[in-house]
Amino acid sequence: MLVTIVSRIYRPEPASASFFLGSVADALLADGHDVDVLTARLPRGMSPEERGERVRTFPVLRDRNGYVRGYLPYLSFDVPLALRLLFTRRPAVVLMEPPPTTGAVVRIVCGIRRIPYVYDAADVWSDAADMATGSRVVIRVLRAVERFAMRGAASLVTITQGVVDRVRQLGIDRPVTVTGFGADTSEFTVTRAPASPVFVYAGSYSVWHGAEVLLPALVQLRTTHPRHRLRVIGNGERAALQQRARELGIGDAVEFLEAVPPAQLAPHLAGAVATLATLKPGTGYDYAFTSKAYSSLAAGCPVIFAGPGPTAAFLHDANRHVRAGAAVAYDSAAIAEAMRAFADSPLTMPEREALGAWTAAEHSMAAVARRVAAVVESVAKTAAAPRGALR
Missing domain, CATH: 3.40.50.2000 (Glycogen Phosphorylase B;)
Structure with missing residues (x-):
């Protein structure tokens, strides 16, 4: 047909x-x-x-x-x-x-x-x-x-x-x-890449996502990890985030890139400490799932999620099988604490491979x-x- x-x-x-x-x-x-x-x-x-x-x-x-x-x-x-x-x-x-x-x-x-x-x-x-x-x-x-x-x-x-x-x-x-x-596991797979002190936010960042909470979290993280940076890849409220980063004194620590196809995004995930995903509570959108998490996990990169909804439950369940990431409250201090934990103890290559294999098999x-x-x-x-x- x-x-x-x-x-x-x-x-x-x-x-x-x-x-x-x-x-x-x-x-x-x-x-x-x-x-x-x-x-x-x-x-x-x-x-x-x-x-x-x-x-x-x-x-x-x-x-x-x-x-x-x-x-x-x-x-x-x-x-x-x-x-x-x-x-x-x-x-x-x-x-x-x-x-x-x-x-x-x-x-x-x-x-x-x-x-x-x-x-x-x-x-x-x-x-x-x-x-x-x-x-x-x-x-x-x-x-x-x-x-x-x-x-x-x-x-x-x-x-x-x-x-x-x-x-x-x-x-x-x-x-x-x-x-x-x-996840498109034909595109997002685990590859070996040099570790980099970078957290990646990949995907759209609209008012509903509330990605602005990540900026004060980065400020708090850099009090103990001054080399760590945030890389934002995708479309969204870029001007507002750039302005806020400058106000917080971290303009040089936040990099903005245009949205890219999976083949170009995967290398960014391969060497990142973790990806970040947010969902702002109280928008009437609390039931939404942050689907960008799947691509990150398939590439062997853990996810730190902040906000309400089913993504948190998904990560809690995934952590019973592999080291998939962390789900925290939509709060800059909680996000900074999770970022610090992964910066201090990043996934090993075997852990990344296990994470990618589990995601490919299940999701x-x-x-x-x-x-x-x-x-x-x-x-x-x-x-x-x-x-x-x-x-």
Whole structure:
């Protein structure tokens, strides 16, 4: 059958959604299906990396960091998408990635063409927007659009039970499958690299992440470990973090790099003391899972996580099997203490290899992608069955 994936972002553009959707495409191709991808034109210097799927791009507006994020960039993708999806070869099923405005377009077009679709509800966007804007009108509109998009789906897939619970609270009664999330273990593997007194924050750092708490933590760490630094790789509130680092007198100890593909990120993880991940409490987003942890663990690099939600429980469980990291309160002193512990006793190479092997066995993105592909295939099979055939 033909499956169409709709997403404003796709590999090789570095983002969790890109790697996830690419892995799902691989799983569907391995099952003998055809896959079309309707996505945005890549940033300058990147070109599509087709691995059997057909990637069809279209020009899109990007923000100043080169990311498709914000009202106008979303609309620049969604408006042409309506025509692209309306006149593309008819698929058996569509798999779509938010934002909810994309979901609304998919629901309308798929309704016209009578095509079932699967909604990837990795999180709840209207909850995230509640932190980004003070406009209750905007939140109400976005929540209505998100409900509309989810309610039209034949099925939803998500990362954690916390998202399922939140979706139910919003009145969505569609079938939801918890598939988990994982690391692309074809890209993130353990490699030998010289140890470096560096902690890495890799991935997006929005207001919901609250990465600013890491800066006073670094100040406290450097009272005993003056050589240690923080390297931030990705997109986010860079100007605000840079300004805060200068105010704290650690401007030279914090390095900012653009988001990079997995092959370029992996070497940074190989020699780092640990990666850092945060989730700011009280944003209405406490149920979210910090998926960047998987890539770090697959590369043999432990994770220090600060904040609420299921990431802490995941790390506590992982530590029963391997030395995976630490989960602490969203507090600079607690973070500094955890950083100091790993700086004093970094993972040995055998420990890194054990960590990478455990992650590959238990949390590979390939395994997650197969579970998502199974949902997509089931939806298509149900839609194609004659009435009464499934009774």
